[in-house]
Amino acid sequence: MDFTIFGGNGFIxxxxxxxLINQGYSVWIPERNDSSIFIxxxxxxxxxxxxxxCVKTPFNVYEANVNLLSELLQKANFSKLLYISSxxxxxxxxxxxxxxxxxxxxxxxxxxxxxxxxxxxxxxxxSSRDVFILRPSNVYGITLNSPLFLPTITRNAINNGxxxxxxxxxxxxxxxxxxxxxxxxxxxxxNDIPIKEKIINVASGYNVSAKEIADILHKKTNCEIIWHxxxxxxxxxxxxxxxNLLKYIPEYNPRKILDDLNYMIDDFKSSMKNNL
Numbered sequence: 001m002d003f004t005i006f007g008g009n010g011f012i013x014x015x016x017x018x019x020l021i022n023q024g025y026s027v028w029i030p031e032r033n034d035s036s037i038f039i040x041x042x043x044x045x046x047x048x049x050x051x052x053x054c055v056k057t058p059f060n061v062y063e064a065n066v067n068l069l070s071e072l073l074q075k076a077n078f079s080k081l082l083y084i085s086s087x088x089x090x091x092x093x094x095x096x097x098x099x100x101x102x103x104x105x106x107x108x109x110x111x112x113x114x115x116x117x118x119x120x121x122x123x124x125x126x127s128s129r130d131v132f133i134l135r136p137s138n139v140y141g142i143t144l145n146s147p148l149f150l151p152t153i154t155r156n157a158i159n160n161g162x163x164x165x166x167x168x169x170x171x172x173x174x175x176x177x178x179x180x181x182x183x184x185x186x187x188x189x190x191n192d193i194p195i196k197e198k199i200i201n202v203a204s205g206y207n208v209s210a211k212e213i214a215d216i217l218h219k220k221t222n223c224e225i226i227w228h229x230x231x232x233x234x235x236x237x238x239x240x241x242x243x244n245l246l247k248y249i250p251e252y253n254p255r256k257i258l259d260d261l262n263y264m265i266d267d268f269k270s271s272m273k274n275n276l
């Protein structure tokens with residue numbers, strides 16, 4: 001089985017590639033504008049490419065999230081395609097089941113992201129190709145030098161003695177490890193059993209609040225947590241349902257963000273001591 005990974009140098013894609021290579025699979029990461037993607041047999045395609053900067057580069061958001069995918073669905077030769085979407089489309093919905101109606105919010109500055117993800121999903125469903133869609137929740141990593149949310153606030157807590165929080169204490173959402181997303185994607189890609197559900201959530205199945213994260217940072221580092229009183233736009237994220245995923249991967253047991261945060265703090269402190 002050969003794999004082609006679009007977005008293979010990005011956050012999620014690079015971890016997918018790492019696990020596939022470690023498992024002995026042949027992996028190709030096409031360069032941008034490589035026309036041979038419409039000539040070669042791509043094998044199993046995992047589409048991790050995407051863009052979320054709706055304010056500065058709206059046309060790039062459309063290009064990455066929709067346009068290239070549309071061309072692949074129409075022209076490319078592949079056995080199966082997995083499209084990485086997002087559970088952000090459930091924002092301000094009452095619930096987060098794969099079959100729920102989706103609400104688009106006028107006051108959401110990133111609604112273009114949600115719209116392009118939904119458009120891409122619909123193209124997948126209408127393509128008559130062997131395609132299914134994964135909706136990961138808020139993906140986090142624990143690499144210490146990463147610019148992502150968890151590593152950044154961990155470094156700030158230890159190095160600066162303070163963490164700035166620009167959301168309310170009650171703000172909560174589902175977090176899923178990038179390793180869980182990558183391994184789940186690969187398992188589903190390799191699954192020979194026909195998958196009836198064309199859309200599958202990949203999440204922890206429970207929400208974690210900003211206060212819970214802040215409390216661990218304060219307890220472990222004695223840092224100051226600064227809650228900024230800003231005009232925060234309404235953002236509510238319901239609990240993400242993972243029943244469909246458990247049908248196909250009953251052993252699915254995702255990492256816990258609060259456990260990983262504890263680990264990151266200890267690891268960061270240890271690395272600082274070793275560098276003294």
